[in-house]
Amino acid sequence: MNKLIVSPSPHDENFVKTHSIMLQVIMALMPALGVSIYIFGPRVVPLTAVCVGSCILFEYVCRRLMKRDNTIGDMSAAVTGLLLAMNLPVTAPYWMAVVGSFVAIVIVKQLFGGIGQNFANPAITARIVLMVGFPTINHWIKPLEYDYDAVSSATPLVLAKKGEELPSYLDMFLGKTGGSLGETCALALLLGGLYLAARKIISLAAPLSFIGSLFIFSWIAGDDPLYQILAGGVFLGAFFMATDYATTPITQKGKVVFGLGCGIITFVIRHFGSYPEGVSFSILLMNVLTPYIEELTRNKPFGAKEVQKNEG
Amino acid sequence: MKKLKGIKLKHRKNTENCATVDFPIPQKVRIPMSMNMGAACQPLVKVGDQVKVGQKIGDTDVPFSVPVHSGVSGKVTAVSDYRTAMGAVCKIVEIETDGQQTVSEEVRPPEVNDKESFLKAVRESGACGLGGAGFPTHIKLNPKTPIDTLIINGAECEPYITADYREMIECPDDVIGGVKMIKDMLGIKNAKLAIEANKPEAIKNFEEMAKNDDTIDIITLPSVYPQGAEKIIIYNSTGVVVKEGELPADGGVIVINISTVAFLYRYMQDGMPLVKRRITVDGNAVGEPKNVSAVIGTPFREILEFCKTDMDAMIKLIGGGPMMGMSIPDVEMPVVKTSNALLAIKSYDVSKTTSCIRCGRCVRVCPMELVPADIDRAYRIRNIDELKKLNVLLCMNCGSCTYVCPANRKLAETNQLAKALIPRK
Known part of the structure; x- marks a missing residue:
């Protein structure tokens, strides 16, 4: 007879594991990736592969150097790579994808302790580093023309800032506009987001309050609200970045506040700032505020005598 | 009213239609002096003593405790030290059975005419909560504050376990009789029988039985784990929130397990103390899952063999449910008063713990x-x-x-x- 395993209860567990959650996220990004290949052409494939591959490699090397457990099996590095690719323009050089992966995995994620410990979203931070550090990256091609050299188009938000003619709502919803790989097609992102919500991987609290507050504030300010939520990285940010586990609040209330903050900051940057796009900055800023939001939105436990808050 | 959170578990009530079978009297029983919450008893017998069925073999002066009785007749062969599954150390009385099952002359219906004599009888019965925690029943039934609602816990929210369910199906009259008895003796106005929605037959039966009594309500609890937890069942059946550091009685409520109620009713009729209990035997290493009624002190190994358990494949043994039960380290350990289930498992996920991803x-x-x-x-x-x-x-x-x-x-x-x-x- 075997020796009996003695362990504390519970003795049963469910089958959802970290790597299966990450796989679901990858699945949910597939529609957006597919549409991206259609809109921006074949270069999307190697560019995405470089991002995913270098993220996994950096994760492996980093863990190895730090003498920690190998964590590439949890698939989170692959998710980061995929999200980074979604944030790059199709013309981005491969070396830049590698630099972005380095920033995301090594600097933002592993130096802070790896999965679950980073305070900022790796892909968003990498996008911002590349955007600010290499301004030439803001070189957008016309959709469906696959001409990576000559034609420089602008994203709808840049067009709007310049007061030029805008694409139709339908084109924007379907993604036939300039922009980064994964952000243009709201439909594909919506499908992915709803899939994740249906599988209970993400909560819709943050995406809804993000998109909702951006809509309302733009409307009040006299901007075209529908246009504002369809343009730029709002859907990508709301469904895939503002729902990141490690860098957003853990409670429902906190998630609502987080989304609200993202919406407001995005609106402020777009409406008053000189940058055409504010989604990345808004998410990064809210990432930094997350510990404070968590502190202020703590659940009141069932039967607790009072809500306990940190003094000072 | 707020909807409390919880999880949906696979019920796996494989034994719900398995009528209770009597487990044959084993050749040897080992009865620990500590089987529930409260102080351990001191043995009242010594090696060589003859004992009879229902005879008290352990007791203590500490009020927060219940006495221990023998469920067999035979000879005491050893009194030794024993470590329980909880880790406590107490004495254990080993009795070699003679197969006669001679009933002790101590066993007779108790004289009960008021609350005080009732509570005394409850203690003498050896009763403790049969749902798993094993709180001494006479303490629970004697709160310092006035009580207006008695909640009968029939949630049985853990997977696999059907011991309480079989009590509801096989002895519904004892349950209702017990509820009325406790209400009358303690002067409690209302009783609520709270049963999880996955036991429709029991709910229907009790609704029928209690339809002319408007002091007994049948409450259907949602099938969400952990409905049977005291604070949860209180809230879901009465709306009372038991605050941190308070007792249910502070909110005017007592919760008592349904099998405990039925046992008390029977004890008041025939005087046979708690020496036997129903236990669900299940798990993927068990060939023939069953509900067995076993004498307290029966070695788990014999019950497992009785249910055709694959002893070579079994790698984990759980006393109680898979969510809150205790790991049993040794198959020779005996059935105790709180053993509502015995689960023999042959597959257990031992995958590594990794970093928190803050998924919430x-x-x-x-x-x-x-x-x-x-x-x-x-x-x-x-x-x-x-x-x-x-x-x-x-x-x-x-x-x-x-x-x-x-x-x-x-x-x-x-x-x-x-x-x-x-x-x-």
Whole structure:
């Protein structure tokens, strides 16, 4: 007879594991990736592969150097790579994808302790580093023309800032506009987001309050609200970045506040700032505020005598 | 009313239609002097003594305790030290049975005419909560504050276990009789029989039986774990919130297990103390899952063999349910008063614990609205102030957080360790 395993209860567990959650996220990004290949052409494939591959490699090397457990099996590095690719323009050089992966995995994620410990979203931070550090990256091609050299188009938000003619709502919803790989097609992102919500991987609290507050504030300010939520990285940010586990609040209330903050900051940057796009900055800023939001939105436990808050 | 959180578990009530079978009297029984919450008893017998069925063999002067009786007739062959599954050390009485099952002359219906004599009889019956926790029943039925509602816990929310369900199906008259008896003796106005929705037959039966009695309500609880937890069942059947550090009685409520109620009723009729109990035997190493009625002190090994358990494949044995039951380290350990189930498992996930990804699943399921992920973090750095702020003392160890954790973190276990760090007043 075997020796009996003695362990504390519970003795049963469910089958959802970290790597299966990450796989679901990858699945949910597939529609957006597919549409991206259609809109921006074949270069999307190697560019995405470089991002995913270098993220996994950096994760492996980093863990190895730090003498920690190998964590590439949890698939989170692959998710980061995929999200980074979604944030790059199709013309981005491969070396830049590698630099972005380095920033995301090594600097933002592993130096802070790896999965679950980073305070900022790796892909968003990498996008911002590349955007600010290499301004030439803001070189957008016309959709469906696959001409990576000559034609420089602008994203709808840049067009709007310049007061030029805008694409139709339908084109924007379907993604036939300039922009980064994964952000243009709201439909594909919506499908992915709803899939994740249906599988209970993400909560819709943050995406809804993000998109909702951006809509309302733009409307009040006299901007075209529908246009504002369809343009730029709002859907990508709301469904895939503002729902990141490690860098957003853990409670429902906190998630609502987080989304609200993202919406407001995005609106402020777009409406008053000189940058055409504010989604990345808004998410990064809210990432930094997350510990404070968590502190202020703590659940009141069932039967607790009072809500306990940190003094000072 | 707020909807409390919880998890949907596979019910796996494979034995719900298995009528209770009597387990034959074993050749030898070993009866521990500590089987439930409360002080351990001192043996009243010594090696060589003859004992009879129903004879008291252990007792103590400590009020928070219940006496121990023998369920067999035979000769005491040893009185030795024993470590229980909870880790406590007590004496254990070993009795070699003679197969006669001669009933002791001590066994006779108790004389009960008021609350005091009733509570005395309850203690003498050896009764403790049969749902698993084993709180001494005579203490529970004697609260300091006035009670207006008696809740009968028929939730049986753990997977596999059907011991309480079989009580409801096989002895419904004892249940209703017991409810009326306790109400009358303690002067409690209302009783609520709270049963989880996955037992429609029992609910229907009781509704029929209680339809002319408007002091007994039948409550259907949602099939969400952990409905049977005291604070949860109180809230879901009466709306009363039991505050931190308070007892149910402070809210005018007592919760008592349904099998305990039926047992008390029978004891008042025939005087046979708690020496036998129904136990669900199941798990994927068990060939023939059953409900057996076994004498307390019967070795688990014999019951497992009786149910055609694959002893070579079994790698884990659980006394109780898979969510809150105790690991049994040794198959020779005996059935105790609180053994409501025996689960023999041959597959157990021993995958490694990885980093918390802060997915919030633990927060989503915690019925007490705690944040186990934050408690885990505060515990690792031994931040006692933070643990207090996170109200870790409210954790009732239902295990839901560990169950859902994708990183295999033992959150419920951490909560218990964290509780121990907080100095008690």
